[in-house]
Each structure stands twice: as structure tokens, then as C-alpha cells.
Amino acid sequence: MMDRLSAVQKCVFAIILAGMVMLVTIPLLFFITVSFSNATEMTQFPKRMFPSGEVTVYVEPEEGGKYELFYDYKDGNGYTSIITTNSASKLEKHFARQYAVTIDGDELLEEFAKTRTEGAREFTFKKDMFYNFRQFFKIVPNAGPALKNSIIVSLYTILISLSLGSLAGYAIARYKFKGREQINVGLLIVRMFPTVGISIPMAVMLIKMGLYDTMLGLAFLYSIPNIALTSWITSSIFIGINKELEEASFVFGANSVQTFMKITLPMAFPAMAASSMYSFLTAWNDTISALILTNENQTLALVVYKAIGTTSSGIQYAAAGSIVLIIPALVFTFIIRKYIGQMWGGVEL
Amino acid sequence: MHKSLKVPKKATPYLLLFPIFIYYAVFWLAPVVSGVREVFIGMDGGFTLTENLKLMFQSELFSESVLNTAAFAAISVILQYIIALVLALLLSRKFTGSKLLMFVSMIPMAITPTATAILWKTGLVKDGWINSLLMNLHIIDQPIVFMNAEGFNAILLLIAIDTWTVTPSVMIILIAGLQGLQRELKEAAYTFGANKWQILKDITLPILKPSITTSVIMRMIAAVQVWSIAVMVLGYSKAPFLVERIAFYVDAIPGVDTSTKLAYTYSFLTTIVVLLATVVYLRVSNRNRIAGGGEEG
Numbered sequence: 001m002m003d004r005l006s007a008v009q010k011c012v013f014a015i016i017l018a019g020m021v022m023l024v025t026i027p028l029l030f031f032i033t034v035s036f037s038n039a040t041e042m043t044q045f046p047k048r049m050f051p052s053g054e055v056t057v058y059v060e061p062e063e064g065g066k067y068e069l070f071y072d073y074k075d076g077n078g079y080t081s082i083i084t085t086n087s088a089s090k091l092e093k094h095f096a097r098q099y100a101v102t103i104d105g106d107e108l109l110e111e112f113a114k115t116r117t118e119g120a121r122e123f124t125f126k127k128d129m130f131y132n133f134r135q136f137f138k139i140v141p142n143a144g145p146a147l148k149n150s151i152i153v154s155l156y157t158i159l160i161s162l163s164l165g166s167l168a169g170y171a172i173a174r175y176k177f178k179g180r181e182q183i184n185v186g187l188l189i190v191r192m193f194p195t196v197g198i199s200i201p202m203a204v205m206l207i208k209m210g211l212y213d214t215m216l217g218l219a220f221l222y223s224i225p226n227i228a229l230t231s232w233i234t235s236s237i238f239i240g241i242n243k244e245l246e247e248a249s250f251v252f253g254a255n256s257v258q259t260f261m262k263i264t265l266p267m268a269f270p271a272m273a274a275s276s277m278y279s280f281l282t283a284w285n286d287t288i289s290a291l292i293l294t295n296e297n298q299t300l301a302l303v304v305y306k307a308i309g310t311t312s313s314g315i316q317y318a319a320a321g322s323i324v325l326i327i328p329a330l331v332f333t334f335i336i337r338k339y340i341g342q343m344w345g346g347v348e349l
Numbered sequence: 350m351h352k353s354l355k356v357p358k359k360a361t362p363y364l365l366l367f368p369i370f371i372y373y374a375v376f377w378l379a380p381v382v383s384g385v386r387e388v389f390i391g392m393d394g395g396f397t398l399t400e401n402l403k404l405m406f407q408s409e410l411f412s413e414s415v416l417n418t419a420a421f422a423a424i425s426v427i428l429q430y431i432i433a434l435v436l437a438l439l440l441s442r443k444f445t446g447s448k449l450l451m452f453v454s455m456i457p458m459a460i461t462p463t464a465t466a467i468l469w470k471t472g473l474v475k476d477g478w479i480n481s482l483l484m485n486l487h488i489i490d491q492p493i494v495f496m497n498a499e500g501f502n503a504i505l506l507l508i509a510i511d512t513w514t515v516t517p518s519v520m521i522i523l524i525a526g527l528q529g530l531q532r533e534l535k536e537a538a539y540t541f542g543a544n545k546w547q548i549l550k551d552i553t554l555p556i557l558k559p560s561i562t563t564s565v566i567m568r569m570i571a572a573v574q575v576w577s578i579a580v581m582v583l584g585y586s587k588a589p590f591l592v593e594r595i596a597f598y599v600d601a602i603p604g605v606d607t608s609t610k611l612a613y614t615y616s617f618l619t620t621i622v623v624l625l626a627t628v629v630y631l632r633v634s635n636r637n638r639i640a641g642g643g644e645e646g
Binding site: 287329 | 359361362363365366368369372373376377379380381383384387436439440444446449450452453454455456457458459460461462463464466467468469470471472474476477478480481482484485492513517570573574576577581592595596599600609612613616617619620623624626627630631
């Protein structure tokens with residue numbers, strides 16, 4: 001009775017829904033377009049909403065084997081003269097830098113030679129869609145190693161959090177012992193603890209240990225909230241795992257290690273996968289701690305953060321870099337989405 | 350039979366917990382202690398109760414950073430929850446495309462903060478996509494200069510960005526809470542002549558309350574630690590926040606003695622603020638548990 005909607009209500013409902021989806025997707029769409037834009041498109045205004053796949057130029061034959069190149073900036077002035085040249089290398093550079101068209105200079109001259117017989121005309125070239133991505137890794141020299149570092153630090157964080165966290169989670173789930181409540185509260189405090197608060201003393205300590213500017217050192221910091229988180233997630237799963245099964249395994253002569261490896265662990269796998277993805281996201285998304293704890297060995301998020309400060313003219317490259325940064329984070333978030341609601345105060349999604 | 354189990358049963362949990370005790374002693378407690386110690390050691394190396402705190406209070410943009418952090422956390426969280434609640438109430442029924450809505454709503458939260466900052470920076474510059482969109486829709490004739498925003502306007506700008514990032518996922522949480530709401534309860538209320546507003550006020554909101562309060566505190570803890578969007582969109586010192594100050598002293602003016610001390614002291618202050626919020630969280634979630642509310646988070 002309450003849920004039957006009138007036509008007007010349905011209409012309002014649809015508008016709100018469409019509005020929400022658009023509010024989220026339109027900024028993303030523009031952003032993706034920016035990451036695929038060439039330098040010339042970046043100077044144009046208004047900006048395109050969808051990425052373009054090709055570039056059109058107008059070429060006029062000139063004396064001395066030269067060609068005059070025109071480009072339409074869509075600013076109402078029509079074709080504007082850009083350069084007049086007969087140099088293959090100059091053309092090649094211009095096409096790569098300005099239009100993200102990677103094509104051999106001599107090939108361009110050959111194409112343009114057609115204007116000698118056919119007269120001035122337009123030429124359309126296919127854009128190199130991954131030009132900005134390649135450029136990002138070229139302009140930011142440590143972006144490649146940083147990508148590797150990000151993967152390594154994420155793996156370390158997962159490994160540390162999972163091994164220590166699931167042991168604790170198992171203990172909390174399976175045993176009644178003195179101090180259990182206190183340990184639970186302690187773990188919650190550590191989980192909420194802002195890692196940025198201890199990043200600086202941690203840096204001093206890691207220098208002493210010889211682990212400053214290493215991914216292992218960074219992983220030690222990222223693991224602090226994640227060990228606690230892992231033990232919390234896994235303990236709630238271990239509680240649900242049938243204890244009789246474990247006892248049966250004991251009866252058949254397996255020791256506790258074997259039982260844990262063969263029976264308990266496989267059953268707890270989904271929870272462990274989810275918590276390792278949280279660990280991944282912490283390590284993958286952080287910038288502030290990486291800023292404090294590293295010097296040469298930066299992570300990808302940090303490199304992208306620094307790139308935006310230095311390449312104000314080439315923000316499309318930083319945008320391409322951040323697309324590389326987003327994709328794994330996005331994929332993993334969708335995998336763990338079931339657990340996110342629980343994280344936020346115990347709501348199941 | 351249990352020959353391999355040499356340790357007495359009583360000791361097993363402690364044995365399992367031993368590694369994380371060691372871990373937290375070395376990598377958490379030790380840095381926390383030395384971080385706190387640094388706050389109370391003066392420039393000359395001697396003990397001081399207030400020197401560094403004074404240094405922080407008198408440092409440039411201190412009061413702005415505190416006020417901004419408080420304003421940001423309070424306004425953004427309140428705004429996000431109001432919008433999310435309205436949307437959740439409207440969208441909580443099952444409808445075609447609800448899966449798609451959930452999918453789309455997850456995206457902003459999943460994006461790495463660094464990337465979110467670049468996304469909005471490319472939009473907010475004068476020839477950015479926001480102006481492009483507004484011009485194409487003929488809402489404005491002249492591009493708006495967003496990046497010059499200062500003071501409270503800059504904070505509002507950052508609140509808007511944060512709202513875009515967070516609201517959809519808050520909405521999902523509230524929708525999830527609403528779907529668990531027993532329909533019988535609502536129908537019974539209807540039968541007894543309650544109107545929609547009364548149902549919302551007396552049934553829906555009280556049932557949502559536990560999940561709202563706990564997630565609000567979690568959100569606040571995250572909001573207090575805002576910095577990357579502020580720095581990446583506007584730059585250092587344009588919209589000072591507590592954690593932004595830490596990054597500023599570490600990143601922008603490193604190597605100076607006072608900046609290290611200031612970074613320590615700001616870290617200390619941030620930690621205190623977050624821990625206070627955690628204490629509130631614990632109290633609230635305990636009360637909820639006692640009251641039979643949602644599971645503890």
C-alpha cells in the first residue's frame with residue numbers, strides 16, 4: 001500500500017536517480033577524457049566530455065618544399081596557422097607533443113605531398129590513445145619503479161597483517177582467557193589510530209634499524225591498523241566455523257598446526273581475502289606516510305601526488321598516472337564491497 | 350594422543366597473541382612513546398612541558414588549521430548524512446536499476462585520494478571541465494575562477510569535493526540499514542493511523558540510529574585527517590588543516606629544527622583528537638550493544 005507510486009512520484013524518483021548517477025559519472029567521464037587528451041585539446045575551452053580518437057589538420061603547400069600547418073581550435077576563428085616547415089623531425093615532434101599522434105616525420109611529408117597535386121586539404125590522423133600513459137612514465141622517471149614499489153609494499157602489508165592478524169583473530173575467537181576484552185579494546189584503538197601520528201618517530205626508528213626508505217619499513221607502518229583489522233574480521237569468521245570439525249580432525253590424529261592448515265584456514269579463506277584487500281588498499285592509497293618514510297623509493301600514489309605539483313602544464317599526464325593508480329584500487333574495492341558496510345558500524349550490504 | 354600439544358591449553362591463546370604483542374610493542378608503542386617524548390623535549394634537549402606546545406600555538410596558521418579541521422569535520426559529516434539520509438529514504442525501496450545505483454555509488458569512495466584530487470583539480474581550473482559543462486549548459490556566460498577561493502570559501506570547496514566522494518557510500522550504508530527495517534512495524538504503525546512523518550520520526554530514525562551514530566564517528570575520524578585534497582587542489586597553506594600542517598612541515602620546509610618539532614607536536618594533537626573520537630565511539634557502541642542495537646563494529 002505504501003510502496004505503490006503514482007506517476008508523478010515515479011517521475012520524481014527517476015529524476016533523482018538519474019541525477020545521482022550523473023553527479024557521480026559526469027566528473028569521472030570528464031576526468032577520463034582529460035587523461036586521453038593531447039596537449040592541444042588541453043588548451044581548448046570548453047573541454048570535450050568524451051575523448052576524441054583522431055586529430056584533423058589542414059595543410060597548405062608552400063614554396064621550398066615547405067608546408068603550412070593549420071589547426072582548428074574550435075574557438076570560432078576557424079583554422080589557425082601553426083607552423084610552416086619542411087623538416088620531418090620537427091613535424092614528427094609537433095605531432096607527438098601537441099596532438100599525441102605518433103607517426104614518422106617522413107611519412108607525414110609523404111602524405112602532405114598530396115597537396116602539391118590535389119591542393120590544400122584536410123588530413124585526419126589517429127590519436128595514440130596511450131600517449132599520455134607512456135609520457136607519464138617517461139616524464140616522471142621513477143614512476144616505473146614506483147609502480148613496482150607500490151605492488152611490493154602492498155604485498156608486504158598483506159603478508160604481515162594476514163599472518164599476525166589471523167593468529168590473533170583465531171585466539172580471540174576460540175579461547176576464553178584473561179584480558180580478552182582488554183585486548184579487543186586495544187585492537188580497536190590501534191585500528192582507529194592515525195598512522196600519520198607516528199610516521200615521524202617511526203621514520204627515526206627505521207633509520208636506526210636501517211629500514212628507512214625501504215618498502216618493508218613502510219609496510220611495518222601500514223600493517224599497524226591492518227593487523228588489528230584482520231584479527232577483527234577473521235575472529236568473527238572463526239567464531240562461525242564449526243568447532244566439531246576441528247575436534248574430529250584431532251581425533252584422526254592431526255596436530256593443531258595440521259588442523260589449522262587443512263581445516264580452519266580454508267574455511268576462513270573469504271574473510272582472509274577480504275582483510276588482505278583492506279591491507280592492499282591502505283598501502284596502495286596512502287601518500288602522507290610514504291612522504292615521511294621514503295626518500296628515493298617512492299610509491300606510485302606519492303609519485304602521482306608529486307607529479308601534480310611539478311607538471312602544472314601537463315596535468316593530462318598526471319591524470320593518466322592516476323588512472324593507473326585508480327584501476328587496482330577500484331577492482332579491489334568492488335571485491336570487498338560486502339565487508340565495507342560491516343566496517344562502517346556493522347551494517348550488512 | 351595429543352603428543353604434539355606440549356603447551357598447556359591455558360597458554361595457547363597467549364602464544365598465538367605473542368607475535369602481535371611484540372609487533373605492537375616495537376612498531377606501535379615505541380614510536381608512540383618516542384613521539385610523545387619529542388613533544389616534551391625542548392630545542393635544547395631538556396625536558397619542557399609547554400615549549401613545543403607554545404611553539405605550535407604560535408606557529409603560523411595554527412588556529413586556522415584547528416578551526417578549519419573542526420569546521421570541515423562537522424559541516425562535511427552533517428551535510429553528507431543529511432543528503433545521504435534523504436536519498437536513502439527515497440531510494441530504499443527495490444527498483445529496477447538498484448544494483449546499478451549501488452555499483453555507481455561505490456566508485457567515488459574507491460578512487461585513491463590522490464586521484465580524486467587530480468580529478469577535481471582538472472575540473473576547478475579556469476578552463477577546466479566544470480566551467481566547460483556550465484558554459485555548455487548555458488548556466489554561466491563567463492568561466493568562474495574557483496581556484497582563488499580563500500578562507501571559508503576554500504573550506505566549502507573542499508567540503509563539496511569530500512561530499513561527492515563520501516555521500517554515495519554513506520547512502521549505501523543507510524539503505525542497507527533501511528532494508529533491514531521490518532516492514533511489519535511500518536504497516537502496524539500505518540494501521541494505527543500514524544502518518545508518514547510519524548513513522549519516519551518514531552520508527553525509521555530510531556532503528557537507524559545505532560548504525561548512523563557509529564558510522565558518523567568513523568567518518569569524523571577520517572575527516573579530521575583530511576589533507577591531500579587540500580594540498581593537491583589548492584596548495585600548501587591555502588586551506589590549513591592539522592594533518593596538512595604535518596605534511597607542510599615535513600614536505601615543504603624540511604630540515605629546519607622547528608619544523609620537525611612542529612610536525613611532532615601537530616601529530617600529537619591529531620592523535621589526541623582521534624583518540625578522543627575513538628573513546629566516544631567505544632562508549633556509543635557499548636551503549637548500543639547494551640540497548641540491543643546493531644552489532645559492534
